[in-house]
Amino acid sequence: MATNSLYTDLSRYYDLMCEDIDYLSQSHAIHRLHQMFGNGGNHHLDLACGTGPHVRHFLNYGYQSAGLDINQPMLEIAKQRCPEASFVKQDMSMFTTQSPIDLITCFLYSLHYSDGLERLKQCIQSAYQALQVGGIFCFNVVDKSKIKRDSFVRHSVEREGANFMFQSGWRYSGSGDQQFLDLQIERSADSSTQSWKESHPMVAFTFLELKMMLEAYFEVHIFEHDYQKIIPWDKESGNAIFVCIKN
Known part of the structure; x- marks a missing residue:
């Protein structure tokens, strides 16, 4: 299965990612x-x-x-x-x-x-x-004290012959004033998958x-x-x- 980087302008996928x-x-x-x-x-x-x-x-x-x-x-x-x-x-x-x-x-x-x-x-x-x-x-x-390790939400959407999978979750090390929002998008169509991942630093x-x-x-x-x-x-x-x- 082919894998390559998804176009990284999140605005293109924002409404799909937040559809639920x-x-x-x-x-x-x-x-x-x-x-x-x-x-x-x-x-x-x-x-x-x-x-x-x-x-x-x-x-x-x-x-x-x-x-x-x-x-x-x-x-x-x-x-x-x-x-x-x-x-x-x-x-x-x-x-x-x-x-x-x-x-x-x-x-x-x-x-x-x-x-x-x-x-x-x-x-x-x-x-x-x-x-x-x-x-x-x-x-x-x-x-931050209530963030559970490896906790995330995921949903899928079908659009224009492709399946989109969106996943997001909080990540906190247990100390300090920085946590992360981990995002993942996958687009599957025609036996190939494009993927995009990013970790957003958050206060x-x-x-x-x-x-x-x-x-x-x-x-x-x-x-x-x-x-x-x-x-x-x-x-x-x-x-x-x-x-x-x-x-």
């Missing part, structure tokens, strides 16, 4: 949290927006939405999906906005893309500065460490990582949704 993600439920849950904790405003910014699927749902809810990402090819796809939204290429660790925001979101654990704890702190500061009083910053994260922290960073700026609430129910974090699970209110 329930963007509607995720967006609706954060919309509800914003209704509960927010200031009633409708200016929304999605950090690390990718190809814009979450932005599409917030537009449908009546928000004036914008997206931010460092990947220009993904932003081009997002513009096609959401022509009425604005998109900008910026690093979420040090971003600015032209006008105050009421809701900032960061889905799919993307806050971990901050390169180290100092860059994470800069991201938190940027979010605080961009928000209106009473605005909220919502995101999901994983606690690692415990929820207690993160909460202490956030409380310098926000009132912090932590919820279970369940987009069907809004319930407080059980203090045991390793995934959670953070809701941070600017007072």
Whole structure:
């Protein structure tokens, strides 16, 4: 069986890789949290927006939405999906906005893309500065102390006569402030397989460490990582949704 390197622009495969993600439920849950904790405003910014699927749902809810990402090819796809939204290429660790925001979101654990704890702190500061009083910053994260060795998720998709296999998983050495997101894509067609692998360095922290960073700026609430129910974090699970209110 022939094997060669898959074209490494992830934007080409991003939507296929994320096809099993329930963007509607995720967006609706954060919309509800914003209704509960927010200031009633409708200016929304999605950090690390990718190809814009979450932005599409917030537009449908009546928000004036914008997206931010460092990947220009993904932003081009997002513009096609959401022509009425604005998109900008910026690093979420040090971003600015032209006008105050009421809701900032960061889905799919993307806050971990901050390169180290100092860059994470800069991201938190940027979010605080961009928000209106009473605005909220919502995101999901994983606690480094809860990452299980060799834990991963995998799914397959059939498209245009080919089978795509996508696999991703967290990897943490057990010490330090760096973990990795390991990604693998395989495309099989006509008795040949193309493969692509990459390990993304991600910032690692415990929820207690993160909460202490956030409380310098926000009132912090932590919820279970369940987009069907809004319930407080059980203090045991390793995934959670953070809701941070600017007072």
